[in-house]
Amino acid sequence: MNRLKVGIVGATGYGGVELIRLLSNHPHFHIYSVYSSSQQHVQMVDVYPHLANVPYTLEQIDPVKMAKDVDLVFTATPSGISSKLVPQLINEGLKVIDLSGDFRLKSEELYEKWYKKPPAPNQYTKQSVYGLTEWFGEEIHSSSFIANPGCYPTATLLGLAPIVKKKLIKEDSIIIDAKSGLSGAGRSLSNVSHYAEINENMKIYKVNQHQHIPEIEQVLHRWNEQIKPITFSTHLVPMTRGIMTTIYVTLKESIGIESLYKLYEESYLDAPFVRVRKQGTFPSTKEVSGSNYCDIGLTIDERTNRMTIVSVIDNLVKGAAGQAIQNANLMMGFEQQTGLHVLPVYP
């Protein structure tokens, strides 16, 4: 079979370079060209020396030419850039997987409030399908434009989906304490990401102000309209990769832990990348590092009737490039695991 030609826009960011790593072993996709708005005619190896034997040269973004060259485009561009670029790509007939946050929120008002930027044209946002593969697979399959989920929402929503859909929890009880490694903050230099500042350190940031909050709530509402505003905190942890979300919810009624595990296991029976862990154990972030897995652990505290859910992902894989490929697979009619059969890199 001929491999499909794909393009990567924003190839110099961490999401872009992770797409290159994962796609380099994909049997059906072939990276035909890589693009950057800031660096053109530069070789990838000069930006990322670890790609010493990978011959890509960064090209200018030209939607017309792109439409001639490739079938599918991954846009790993920042919010505020995708909103302008993606409509042009769609108009040229390209299939698009957008990794930015620009098309995830259906409400322009919410986008403006949380992103503090002008929203993308609504006609495009409406077309986009939210790419949480495990729960919206059918829509993804019949779509040609995916808004790939944020890293925190992916971990959070996979952890919450079964109990929210079953309406087992008090609607105003959701508290999410999220922790992330530094690659989530991207490659742009900042004082917060300066090694001597964040090594041997742990920081909380954007308390109740993270732009992933409305994204999470939007999906929760699709599953259960009664869900109330969530409490959501994000922390930086001195490691490069990995997200852990520790989720606290109050159960409406007492449920046995066995039933709860059964619910989760059945919910993810056909989800090759979600691993519900053995009862009594919890996942740690390195146990999914470099892979597309989301691992989940659960417990109930009888003293409080609260449930604690722990879900972990590699923010650059299941939280970005891996899920993007998983979605591209479904969109093109391949098995979702195609090209993503990689075990975690451990230790």
Next chain:
Amino acid sequence: MNRLKVGIVGATGYGGVELIRLLSNHPHFHIYSVYSSSQQHVQMVDVYPHLANVPYTLEQIDPVKMAKDVDLVFTATPSGISSKLVPQLINEGLKVIDLSGDFRLKSEELYEKWYKKPPAPNQYTKQSVYGLTEWFGEEIHSSSFIANPGCYPTATLLGLAPIVKKKLIKEDSIIIDAKSGLSGAGRSLSNVSHYAEINENMKIYKVNQHQHIPEIEQVLHRWNEQIKPITFSTHLVPMTRGIMTTIYVTLKESIGIESLYKLYEESYLDAPFVRVRKQGTFPSTKEVSGSNYCDIGLTIDERTNRMTIVSVIDNLVKGAAGQAIQNANLMMGFEQQTGLHVLPVYP
């Protein structure tokens, strides 16, 4: 003034060696001898090469001799050891600051349930004063036996005290998401503390099962009998020092953030080691590293009427050796800051 002679039992653990670091600059205390149950006649430098010019030799634990030699003993021994040793020291008339968890819980039942060990003789536990310096200073001053608080309870209780005492929060709403560096797990070898396993990793452990839960609840009840069981999770973060507790509570009524800050600032006006941070900012763990500070940040989410409290400490200083010295200072009639005037080591 002659310096008081002090002894350190358990000098080969991280708590013990931190006592040595801090006491080495204390104007009124003089480390007369150091003790170990496992390693005797060994020089400290052979256990800890960083003490290359510190001439201590580990001695056998002999309460009778100790009572002749020193005035005050810091017992930095593990739980289960202190419960047997401390009564002997007290019987010899020694003043004791115990850094273990053996005398913190007034209820023998709770001790057995959470520690899964036989409790210390109740007559001694009753005598002990819980050494959360900022809130029990008077008792500490008139005591000769201190149960020094655990690291997690110190951070948690300093964060919760003002609002719990004022009864501003729903009594069943306390959720504590705690994170700790690896030195909190001590010097005993374990798979969890093996570098290649925990580096670039984040783990959750003892979910709702940590022995610090009853310790926290016991103090909360002293402040407000209506407080219900708490939800408490502990995570290991790949760093050596530092604890952050992110605390979520629901306010009974809407309170302005200004009033809340005023309450915290007034509560800690006379507490030289608690620094309530500027409104709109939150502390990070490295900002107290090596020092005895507990830094606190606050916010209210109007969408949920929940408050988020962040408190950070160095687990080996304010969470162990530093607070022990702070208590010893009060006990002996010195200013609590004596010997503890050290700025955080940053970066």
Next chain:
Amino acid sequence: MNRLKVGIVGATGYGGVELIRLLSNHPHFHIYSVYSSSQQHVQMVDVYPHLANVPYTLEQIDPVKMAKDVDLVFTATPSGISSKLVPQLINEGLKVIDLSGDFRLKSEELYEKWYKKPPAPNQYTKQSVYGLTEWFGEEIHSSSFIANPGCYPTATLLGLAPIVKKKLIKEDSIIIDAKSGLSGAGRSLSNVSHYAEINENMKIYKVNQHQHIPEIEQVLHRWNEQIKPITFSTHLVPMTRGIMTTIYVTLKESIGIESLYKLYEESYLDAPFVRVRKQGTFPSTKEVSGSNYCDIGLTIDERTNRMTIVSVIDNLVKGAAGQAIQNANLMMGFEQQTGLHVLPVYP
């Protein structure tokens, strides 16, 4: 094509688990069974939770049964174990790739001196081929028993080979300053590998006493009999994966840097895993992490006529499991890259 059945002995060590990761995507090898001397009938997932969906169960080591089950065995066992086990496997007709140091040294005397253990039976040591793939490919191809190189020797020898073979350097001038991440120290617990001890720390160890010294010298002598004893230091760096060797040699005569680069590039023209970096740049360890590459940088200092060579590998891949598979590929007549087409995991 039917995949060949392979077995992994010592699957619970870091070398073993890396073999599992890499072989899980190999088109021609199929992991038929995994073995452990210490843990039998245990599921791999209970030792390594990141293998949550990998169904291997540890089996007892039984050479007779193994010979019936599999075609090829990777022995990732410690030195002192392989020396006894491997002869039994060979006697049963199995092909063996041994990752220990037990069969690398042709001299029993040297083995005893540096390993301080009894040597393997000499008849077997003689049969073994030293698996530095890039330089001994033909021998490897026609062999059925490979002594897979040590991690430090791999990085060192690939860095030195071109100039040593060409006799361009003073024979008594070789100094190797090697640095390694902690996974090189294995999974056995030790004070040195305890997180709080080695995090934010750098240690030197086994100065001029490392057992890889005679291994390096043995190969250097094959290339140039005049080579004199080397100076070799090893350091632990607070990271999990990665080896860097900084090699200092004195040139016999002045040579232009251009000629030197030409020599290296030509030497490794047919070596898909050795990447000689662009002149003026040097590789860093993360730029090969998770991959089988060995990256090399060079410079000459005209003030001293010394050359500095820097070579980096992932100690668990090119320094262990990856090179073992590369050798197995050659041995079985496959292309050496088979199953090893993975880009470095960056960042």
Next chain:
Amino acid sequence: MNRLKVGIVGATGYGGVELIRLLSNHPHFHIYSVYSSSQQHVQMVDVYPHLANVPYTLEQIDPVKMAKDVDLVFTATPSGISSKLVPQLINEGLKVIDLSGDFRLKSEELYEKWYKKPPAPNQYTKQSVYGLTEWFGEEIHSSSFIANPGCYPTATLLGLAPIVKKKLIKEDSIIIDAKSGLSGAGRSLSNVSHYAEINENMKIYKVNQHQHIPEIEQVLHRWNEQIKPITFSTHLVPMTRGIMTTIYVTLKESIGIESLYKLYEESYLDAPFVRVRKQGTFPSTKEVSGSNYCDIGLTIDERTNRMTIVSVIDNLVKGAAGQAIQNANLMMGFEQQTGLHVLPVYP
């Protein structure tokens, strides 16, 4: 005794903030004011939140006013700034300890070659005394202007001094393999210091091109004119603090290790901050972290007649702020240890 008023210029850099930490406990020096060229009227707490209770406000650099306010100035300014500022301070009669590299090299030519900047006016450079406290204490005592040594030269020179002065080594045999934590690269943002790039990574940089090379050679020549150009490599290690230099030299004649240790011990008998380690042991960087110690280990390899010297310092303390205070102490007639009695922070 009234404390002397001191000023710190460049207080927002890591050297400056470490001066604040160490001076805050100095019995004879009082930080009267702190200065910054880039940020004025800003409170230190807004730059460094860990100084939450330290009330300094950054002031404008005004030599005339400074001369009225303070007795002594520490200039922790970058190279290229000090060369212009320090002469003005000296002209106003201020005593100066300059932490930059601008006055260390007596040769203007060498400064221009290695720093690639215009040199400081030679009349001032001539006046300056090189502040390697252990070896130039008398000159320092009678000086009022110190060029404080670089971090790498401090570790290197303390390691080499005894054998170079005794002329025990071949003059062309010195190779220094130096490793540093990231704080040595300062607080300016750069791709190299970006957490995700350097965490779990090791890089070599400025091979044979580091501006500390002529500084080291200048001092070596004072001790032994025959010393030939050195080979000097610097590596970044993923940790915040700490420098290790591994030094390789060839002995002229065979010397017993005992004699060598005796030489080192005697050389540093009166040096309270140099700790020659027990024979057979080597220091690691964390064993001096936060303290002013330089720890040294030695060994001889009989196979090669080469000696390996390992010396470690905290780059921000003995490599910068600590040694600066040590020099200020001597200059003002205090004991060199004054205010520097702090044990390493371990673990």
